[in-house]
Amino acid sequence: MRSKDISPILEGWDFQPDRISVRKIVGLDGKPKIQLRLDMGLLQMEVEGRPDGKRPYGYESLLEYYLSLLEEHRESKGSDEDFVLTHDDCMALMREAVQYYYRYLSLFHLQDFEGVLRDTERNLRVFDLVKRYAEDERDKWAFEQYRPYVLMMRARAKGALKLAQEDYDGALEEVEEAIEQIKSFFKEHGREELMEESQELKVLEEWKEELKSKRPKGAREWLEEQLRLAVEREEYEKAARLRDQLRALERQQRRPS
Template sequence: MSPDIDPILREWAFQPEEVTVRSIRADDGTERIQLRLDLGILQMHVDGRPDGQRVNDCESWLDYHRQQQEQHDQANPDAARYLLEPEDCVELLREGVQYYHRYLSFWHLGRYELCARDTSRNLALFRFVRNHARNDRDKLQFDQWRPYVTMMHARAVATPLVDLEEWEAAINVIDAGIRGLEEFLGDYGQENQADRLGELQYLRRWRKDVVTKSGGGGEDDDESLDPVEQVRSQLEEAIAEERYEEAADLRDQLRRLEDPQPPQLP
């Protein structure tokens, strides 16, 4: 069999404006997830590490370091805490990116339970690194993803509930995501930046929409407090007054609030 994958790439065109993903059956009969990229395809296992590998007889680097941390704490109850060195964080970050590609694929396939599983896993990764990384720089490199993954986790859990019109349960999930994002801001003393955190504004707007669909109302009806509406109004005013450079900045800000994107991949 030729190693040339050009026939596969020609058969499955890359769509630059959307996430192109599919589920296939491997030669052994098990399911794989494929994500089409501009220069190729990522193929991922459904369970365990997306690349199908194991680490020192553990499912992942995260599980390995958790095991090491537990052994360290049991053997040294009064000693310094278990620390992750920079090279450990490199491996953990590379692994976390694999899970990012997979949960994004699950989301676009409508496999919400599996998307929730993988986003929960990466949130646990961020907590572990915050608690054990030796260097603050490593902690920040992981934690910059926390708002996006928190939002995606809330979406993955709440979307099936909304589809089933389980309004109260869906609102509770969204509220938990909102609290998680507010906690993120509090951890960095940035509570005053809530209006600029796109993920938080997304969940707040979604909550308002779900409350409306459920027949509720009240404080969620006040659009004057919606940062998206405020920025949209400022954008319209800037365009009308031909302040085009400011309008471009406002357009970018509006895009970030309406459709939050993850940080750049390392």
């Protein structure tokens, strides 16, 4: 009888509590899989579709299933009035969202940022659905409390994709937008005092400063910085030359192409 012991799979792949251990493998079906090492074993996930490979009610995910029910309700009733998600509905959606969380966390460490973006945006759609239609406010908060984290992870994925194209300004824009979205979240819920404690904001603010320091400077920005330094050092002749160069650059930029 063939043993179902997973020890051979874990052999040589020790769990490390201070870091996330994840790898991609090829499954027996010939398709790629993601394996996330846990202290008592591992999680194996599909790369596409629902992480556990199931298709609830014939749909790619429960999210798609409930969205189809919502659409049917609108078609039959003429609006979404009286459409609700019960506590059991929300808990089923939560269990599914956790699957996607484990996958986008794994994909982030595998530097598959397209996959991270896909799964974080998908979970944000779940949050929006529950926020609008859950009949119990406690169920809404069960999802909403994680919104800052998912916004942060989405921004990190978007920023990484911009950096892959050497678009530092674009990466900065993604980070700054996420910072504002998270701040708006705390304001919406009347919890502004939590902004200073938010790990998500700290991570994004630190990355923002790192991006600023590494961003290649354009000609105008470089000249302005050199001018500032020249004035501080009282190098007035150099400052005058730099001002002339800045004016020449401005004229060139205003010239019709």
